[in-house]
Amino acid sequence: MDLDRKSGVPYYIQLKEQIRRRITQGIWPAGTKLPPERELAVSLAVSRNTVSQAYKELESEGILSSARGKGTFVEDTSQILQQEGRKEKVLRIVDLAMEEAVGLGFSIDDFVSFVHVRGMEKKELLSRMKVAFIVTNPEQLAEVNWNLGPGVSLLPILLSELQESPRTQERLTGMDMVITGVTHLAEVKILLGKLRIPILGISMQPKLDTIVRIAKLSMGRGLALVCESHQFAEMVKGALRQAGLYLMLKTLIQPDETSLSEVLPECGAVILAPRLRFQVEKVLPANMECIEFKFEPDAGSLNLIRGLLLELKGEKL
Template identity: 45%
Template sequence: MSSPITRKSGTPLYIQVKESVLAEIKRGEWKAGDKLPTERELSVKLKVSRNTVSQAYQELEAEGILSSVQGRGTFVCDRDNAVRLENRKELLLKIIDVAMEEGMQLSFTLEEFVELTALRAKEKIDLLRQVRVVFIECNREQVEYFAKRLQTDSGVSITPLVLDDFRQDVGRWQPTVASSDLVITTFFHYDEVKELLGVRKNVLAIALDPQIETIVRIARIPAGKKIGLVCKSDNFAGKVLLALKNAGIDNLAIEVFASLSSQAPITEILSQLDVVICSPGRRREVEQYAHRRQEIIEFVYKPDVASINLLRAALIDLRRQ
């Protein structure tokens, strides 16, 4: 690849990899239908981590540039036929048109079609509200934030469970887990969660990645700024620092402030910082005591596109059984 990867540029490595892949496609080096190097091959060639290449590929797949096929690899999409995010509405309308035509061939009127589809959608919504899900993760910030977002978006009842709490008192949490329809965890903890459950239970592993906007904002922090990471646990802080390192952001001195118990320390700490990176669980507190000139960056993790689609399908399938 002709576009060099520069670690000290201030631009996250995975964005540089993404732009390099796009440049190759625009130059015609890789055409529609061409198979790209594997994540491992490209990471070796560019001398970056495999996770960096994976993030770049996921972004390009979400934008309709690339398409991954299980067991075969990653390919360049036909741009004229690619299903891009901005065309989802158009695609859905085509699906509805086909359904209407088939309904009319079955002698249903358009009014009956509208009535039946509205009824079916309501049934699905009601069914989702009956689904009970447990989300198990290793740090409290992540598990609480994700559970709240998922519950708001889908109406599904989510019980957040910190992995350490589950380890220390399996007996207490076992009834909650056993009565749930689905257990969600991350790929990193999947094997341990399965072992802790000790019963046959639906467990779905998802990938949680840092939000792109968060990484970009941190990468753009000018040199010399005093930066602090304010969160609830050392576990979360460690994940943030590792994520920044994997993105190639290793030129910033970030001081960690976790598990602060009173207002006085956080007020004193914030007064010494130019930029505050905070976990979702501490954002409101940080905003309350920060001074006006400080930049506040909330460090948010979110499921990747494939995980979101997999989760949606799993929730719908639960009530078909």
């Protein structure tokens, strides 16, 4: 990297843009460790504060992340860049609509008022929706804090309960929609075929910060994987392999404190299901990193759910 000493543009801004360019061009892919601040400052003949300022601003934008004692790393920016692209598309649509409104004789203030009123109407529609989420393992019962819109009720239900209890099906009669993983969509449709409720299959992915934290771990020793079910353990292992992380995992399913006390000291860190954090922390060795493994719908699935909710509510009005 080279800085233009005569441009008048502050060095930290030049550095920031050059780092951003390297990332967007794929020269520094997600997970790349950036040069230490002092080392980069010396190579560019600038102060360390210049490098620190560039790193901090990129970190605040979600492009970089830092870990004390480990360094600064490139985040997975694909979703950030996609989000920026979608935002630009929406703004172009808004511009076209605004020009059309002005052409029809309305003022820009009128247009802003129309958009506000219609937005509040849509928000109110979503606030009255009820959605059931059929999951295959107990760990996912605690992972339903998704942004589907203000006030949308999301009820998680175990697939095994649906299979074994007719009363569980009765609980779904008042739902506007049912969602489940794509691998179990056919079975859920058969089980709920008589209810005539829209059923949607979605794709789940691990939360990005979870994968990043695991990727930054020192792999000198194996890791403990603490779960409530074998199904969740397999989901975690599959997600790690898909991310290119082939780790030595010692899997513990519903362990007691004695088992945890024996196994954890032999491991470098522990990955766990969110509902087991309290149990694990009681016997967690000092300074051992503890990472909750969480799944969430991918961006496409979330947008599909929100769009279908609006369509369903529109049909009922």
